[in-house]
Amino acid sequence: MKLPDIKEPEFKAPAHHVGVTSRVGTWLGIAFGLCFVTGLISHGVQHDWPWPTRPVNLYRITQGVHVISGVASIPLLLAKLWSVYPKLFERPLVKSVPHALERGSIFVLLGASFFELVTGLFNAAQNYPWSFYFPTAHYAVAWIAIGSMLVHIAVKIPVVRRTLEPRSEERTVLSRRAFLRTTALTTGVAVVATAGVTVPWLRKVSVLAWRSGSTLPVNRTAKAANVVVPANWRLKAGDRSFSLAELRAMPQTTVELPIACVEGWSQNATWTGVRVRDLVSGGDVRVESLERDGLYRATTLPEAFAQDPLTLLALELDGEELSPDHGFPCRLIAPNRPGVLQTKWVTSLEVTA
Template sequence: MDSGGRPSAPGSGGPRRPRSDEDHTPGRVERFRDAMAARAATGAAGARALVRRVKQTPPPPGPFRPGFWRSPIRGPWLTSVFGLVLLIGIPLLFVTGMLSYAAYNPGLDRINDQTPDKGLLGFYLFDWPTHPYWLYRLTQGVHVTLGVVLVPVLLAKLWSVIPKLFEWLPVRTVAHGLERLSLLMLVGGVIFEFVTGILNIQLYYVFPGSFYTLHFYGAWVFIAAFVVHVCLRLGRMSRALRSRGLAAELRTDLAHTRPEPPDPDGLVPQAPAPPTMTRRGALTMVGGGSLLLLVVTAGQSIGGWARNTALLAPHNRAPGSGPNGFQINKTAAAVGVNPAHLGPSWRLELRGSRPPLVFTREQLLAMPQHAAALPIACVEGWSTPDQHWSGLRLTDLAALAGLPDAGSVLVESVQPPGPYASVVLRGNQIHDPRSLLALHVNGADLSIDHGYPARIIVPANPGVNNTKWVHRLTFRT
């Protein structure tokens, strides 16, 4: 249909030699160059024509047609409101997630490191502090609760940009193609992260591999695309946000709800349906979804009376009553601890620069006891309020082992080999006076499920690194 753009016949624009020259060789080179230039020109013209023809291909019926998407409230402003919320929320998720990774001290020892091939992605690792003692409780509570709360916003954002998925042509230029590939990483990455995180906090381990590895590397795949997306869209977002006032929009009723002016991205429908919901209504519904999720989730990280409000969260009830009635991560039975190893035959072995020392629980109880009020805070986001632990200071045990300035300690549990059966703690964690090998909690012996006969409790330490059923401490310089 576009005869003007059809490639010209080969040779028609061929080389036109001005005159024959005495000098034979340069003439031939020149002729060759001319021929190549002409062929290139022909080829380029042909390619341009092909591109033009492809560009004029009508979209197939269905979602690719501009009239298909009809919601009258879809448009850059609404997308940008959801985008702004995610622009604040997602960096917060990323930072708290990276903090959680650092809290496991993966750079300290091979035993702590489930991602030994992390390479440059661990560039920022630092010595995880013990101050303030509620640090991990806060960061991980925020990470998990915020992730849950952002689900409706994420869904709304994806809903608001659905026409872009079906834009026609699917790829217009190289830049456009690369950008869409990046969007695949963005959308795939964000949902991969949300899904793995949300399944993991419910102990629904159906994802393909170790949660720790998948969620960590997945976060980097996602954030690479997220940063590009922000770079490319920030200007458009702020322009769109300025195009309508939030206050005015929140006062607009259904009768006055109109589509936004047509936008180059094609979010605004060309054939809008009559409105059935105001923008205020849409924002309220999405915000209401987030609020409801917050209400039924946050209590498991706040504890106390609020725990009862976390109606759908995994750790919303006490597993028992009394001094040991607080939340359990993994029971002794769940990790396969043999109860016979916890009876009178149990011994604590202390290693350091001297020959190993061995203690019975009675001997440990006869030593000076120290107390600390510390929470258990889990990577799954739930936590307990401060519990009153008492036992032996790790720093005293280090001195007993002959290494008063120990730089690290390998903690080994009675539990069968597996993830978190042993951990290495850093010097700053050993020498905090609140770091204990606890024997009692809330005035009673530890229960089996809380680590009887002895467990580690360290301020701001991820719960799973507060090893239970400890039987050996190996201090190192």
């Protein structure tokens, strides 16, 4: 008995039009590209890549763009997925080598993209419900995501170019434009609702922004770091040592610098303390903390930063003595550095090169 022919499903909704897919894909490619490049910068800065001390807000901007472009990618990725999912029902599954590459790149791209965006959001919230080390995994999968995206673009570039031409026969009609407008609006709302973490003038309207209050946030408290300041604490600086009273008696410098965290939030603060170059000089400086088991308990301050007049061993924050959570008795503050490298609870400065 002959079985009845099974018709493949037809998808004629405006959202599934190739012109819509091309436009949303272009927006997603821009957002992903920005997120990848700025993430690469952040990774490099934390792993001793050459990085300037000026402008003082450069890392704040690049990391802010990284997080904001990641947030923007979420609704764009969902819209793109909704637009292309009918392709999953196409038969035959593989038509040619380019088609096989396209399908494979889409599968890898979707998996890597969702991994990056979901783990990135959890990282921004400082919530880690997994056993792997986030920075290493996030960095590695970012290369997989960008590689698969480039393969996908290479396969699809003829279609994208054709559909984006002003006189294309596949020009988007009103209903398709409505879907695009909705996607753009949703993306804009997501950005505005969260961008207050890094854009100060948006903080009053960024209802979903994390860590955007008027006081300087704290990622790791003294209690969480198991830091206990001994009564006889002294700062070791090269072959010299200083008590807290001796540091306060030295010439004090006041600067306004931001703390720019890898999670995306940033905030300006006024810092007062002793210039690092007045304590040690002559090369890169290893900065060690009273913290014993933190991943960033010790950092290296490149010579350019150590000699910069804005780099301080801060004793005060906004005119008041540092609290334990902000790094008492003293902490490092330098221009254009990630927050994780602004060591708190400093106990020694040692020239290494």
